[in-house]
Amino acid sequence: MRAAIYGGTGGPEVIRIEEVQRPVPGAGQVLVRVQAAGLNRADLLQRLGFYPAPSGAPANIPGLEFTGVAEELGEGVTAVEQGQRVFGITGGGAHAEFLVSHERLLVPVPQGLDTLQAAAVPESFITAYDALFNQAGVKPGEKVLVHAAGGGVGTALVQLARFAGCMVFTTTRTSRKLSRLAELGADVTIDSSQQDFAEVIAQQTHGTGVHVCIDFTGGSYLAQNLATLGINGRLVILGLLGGVKVPIDLETVLNKRLRIIATQLRGRPLEEKIAVTRQFADVVVPQIERGLLRSVIDRVFTLDHLPDAHRHMASNSGFGKIVISVEPGKQ
């Protein structure tokens, strides 16, 4: 099969498309013929050598989410039928023509959802649902701040928070994304390259702040995030794109009785990944079927153009998900 391979660490040029051995499904596993996959920040970090694949995932083949067709069932598989359209998350290996997955990590794709749309769903919506409801315990009516709201997870967070009855504050560093965030359901859109988001939120909330903040930057926004949270506020950290080691003012944390919750999907053990996947299948996918939530596609690249997809993601110019079309002859 053809697969993307990281032939070292460095820029997008280390990515090669090679012919490699097709994986074989073990007991309880399914061989999936990948039709399309999502691109994630974690893929770029892995390429740079900062984010090695967890054990059990292909070490060199990138790709953390996919949609495809169940090609071959391993021994004892009962949850998936051969030929069924399925999508889901994986610890790696989705930027290839085939991958193997535990059957319980596969979710049937709703009929009305086409392949490219489906590829843009799993990682974003599982991460966003888990962050808002399992980690932060968001309640209807609460105020939620979403940073990098124009990204893949960001566009899912905005929709899910709004769907759950929250008032949604968003930041982006690209002014032309503001109107698109408002269309998605953001109540307040802030260009954080122009304005201090903590000041804008203090004004809009009469100083009471937000209940929940979902962050991907880590260090660079930590002080402002803690400042903008109200009493009993929760900060969920999903990434550290803005720095790792920074000072923290514990007095702010204690006086407001805050919670700082760090989480990520990829490092979790199988049983936890299955648990969030089943939750996604049970409560998120039906909303996509009903048309109440949708994946936002920025651009589609073929597998051969994966290096260009990496460059495009690094430019931060897109809005929504970057999708990699894997089927030969399709774009």
Add this chain to the structure above:
Amino acid sequence: MRAAIYGGTGGPEVIRIEEVQRPVPGAGQVLVRVQAAGLNRADLLQRLGFYPAPSGAPANIPGLEFTGVAEELGEGVTAVEQGQRVFGITGGGAHAEFLVSHERLLVPVPQGLDTLQAAAVPESFITAYDALFNQAGVKPGEKVLVHAAGGGVGTALVQLARFAGCMVFTTTRTSRKLSRLAELGADVTIDSSQQDFAEVIAQQTHGTGVHVCIDFTGGSYLAQNLATLGINGRLVILGLLGGVKVPIDLETVLNKRLRIIATQLRGRPLEEKIAVTRQFADVVVPQIERGLLRSVIDRVFTLDHLPDAHRHMASNSGFGKIVISVEPGKQ
């Protein structure tokens, strides 16, 4: 009535015992004749000017927990009877002959518990129960690390964690407290003035660390606390005696998917204080009655000797709670 008054900020010498107006119970409130009260670190911080009383509490009268007798009932009180022995927490005012409390913040004192024992219970056991079970969500079998385990809250934490089926790791900076912690139920006792607790725990747990750490120091132990937590570990910060602004390594926090939870009782609104008080009455006090949990008394001082009690607490030489006897002629 006679009451302790902070006549300024500074050393124990700013404390004066004065004759002040007895408070009057409003609707839903009870006038309590205080028999004895606990002394807490927060009283020392308030004396130094770092921890002002919350609104609604007497601004200058210290004392955050008490046991006494319901002397007079305000309008509409139904939860407490006149003459009933009651104990509980308050935002301030317990180091005085009388205080007023909302009726729902008062808990009947079990028959077998004498006045001095009762005075040592509320703040420690409410704080400890809330930290372990409401904040950290401790489960039976988990490993729990308690710092400053020889203090009032510490001795309650050790007993409660052990009672709940946890394996209890403790630190103290005073070697002669080690055996007393073992008697209280600590499985592992570490003299943190002599040993790096994170190293000892790494060895004892074969590198897997603890599930929960309850901390009062904040800054000085932050890096070691994060290092000693295992995957999905929870750090509960109850105080900042060891520093406020320190660097935090967010990579450790994210890689292990940790939660940092800061909490304190005194700043909470009435309804939250009532909620934890009712939980204490419902599930902790019965264990004290059964003799399965007990307050540990270090020393008893009369109200007139409150400055000496402050000096004794600051010396860190005691083990368990310092109690202030308020009844005239009793010691």
